[in-house]
Amino acid sequence: MPEFDSFADAYTSGLREVLDGGASVPSVRDPHSKASDFGQKDRPYRELIAHSFRVRDPRKSLAISSALPVNLPYCFGLLAWSLDGRNDVDTPAHYRRGAHEYSDDQHTLSGAFGHRLITAAGGDQVGAIVERIRQDPAHRRTFGLVLEPADNFRRSREYPCAVGVQLFLREDRLTWLTVMRAQQALTVLPYDGFLFMLMHQWAAALLGVEPGPYIHQSGTFHFYDNEIDLARSVTAGTVTSGSLPALPDTPEAAQAAVRELVDVERGVREAAAAGDTAALDRFADTKAEAEFADVARACLTTFAYRKLGDSTTTVDSPAATAEVRDLITAL
Incomplete structure (x- = not known):
């Protein structure tokens, strides 16, 4: 698995891999999927199957590019919304146009990662996992589920891109593994990466340990053909690593x-x-x-x-x- 000092380096490397070796795939046709623009157009894409990367320091969580400026308010809004376990659509819509098109009822987002990890199904999965690790540091029953069996039977505009997360306490540092079924590598990864790397830091702080490596695995790692020029612009330019103050460590x-x-x-x-x-x-x-x-x-x-x-x-x-x-x- 390739390992990088910062998320910015992992992001840039992944884009280059898709540009250089990604397979061409015809458009998804499902009218419930954004991959077909909800049945409105063809969106062929390039992808890598089973792509993974590791970031040594999850505190280096921002990829800053003049070709594709990061929406920092959306980063903070998404994080607050997720850590609060909410699934209302109005919060992300405040920061990002188009959020309502993913909602089946125009009020909620059924696949909201934080909601499914923290407040859905009767409890806080991340909190329970942290407590399990606290009681038994070598534990492996530490997987928090986002995707659920019912998603395969719903006719919904939102089928979560994340499968789930797993935490490991090894050598007094917390490793966080994010498993994605599908990762849009150009315009969405900067926000998914930020969210999960900050959740990683939060979970480490709840355990009173240092955050260890952050690992991101994607079943399909892709961007669309009409984004190829933008991806080339990003990789041809400078992508700078950005950091935020660390969360308190207790x-x-x-x-x-x-x-x-x-x-x-x-x-x-x-x-x-x-x-x-x-x-x-x-x-x-x-x-x-x-x-x-x-x-x-x-x-x-x-x-x-x-x-x-x-x-x-x-x-x-x-x-x-x-x-x-x-x-x-x-x-």
């Missing part, structure tokens, strides 16, 4: 930081939806306790100002790196 502090992230995301998003600039001003002026949550506050509040037509107000966080500060300024 269970109580990590949980508090996640709660702060969830509360900030919800508060800023609801203020933007209501056009409440006074509330946004309060978020802009009030530093979060956890450094990670504070960078999220700066990013999400700046994005909310942009949503309301303010193109000049940029909220800063002293915890942001220069690369992340540039992403926020460019919103």
Whole structure:
């Protein structure tokens, strides 16, 4: 399995592999699938079967490219939504156009990863796995399921791309393995990778250990033919690794930081939806306790100002790196 120092390196390498050796596949025809644009067009693609990579440091979770700028507000919004175990469609739709087209009822996203891992089926799978590892560090019954048998019988617009995740505590470091049935390698992997690498860090903090390697396995690793030129532009340019402040490394502090992230995301998003600039001003002026949550506050509040037509107000966080500060300024 190829191993990389950062997610940015793994991302770029994967794109090159698809460009150089990916097999051509005709379009999916299922009208319930985005792979056919829900029955509206042909979307042939290139793919690698059974593609895997390993990232040594999951804290290097951002791939920054001028050819395909990362939507950092969506990264934070997706993370908060997932860690809160929600499946409403309005949250991701706030950050990303087109989210509603995946919803069967225009209210929920049935395959939401965080919802299925944390709140569906009567309990928190990640929390249960962490506790099992705490009690028995060598345990292997540590797989959290996203995909479920019923998905194969539903006629739904959303069939989860993730199969599940597995955690291993080895040599006092937590390895996180994500198994994807299908991974769109160009425009979706930067967000799936960010989400699961941050969940990896969170789970490690709940155990009070360092995060070890992050492993990402995909049944099909692909992008569409009409994205080939963009993929070439990304790989021909510079893809920079970006990092965020680490989550606190104790269970109580990590949980508090996640709660702060969830509360900030919800508060800023609801203020933007209501056009409440006074509330946004309060978020802009009030530093979060956890450094990670504070960078999220700066990013999400700046994005909310942009949503309301303010193109000049940029909220800063002293915890942001220069690369992340540039992403926020460019919103």
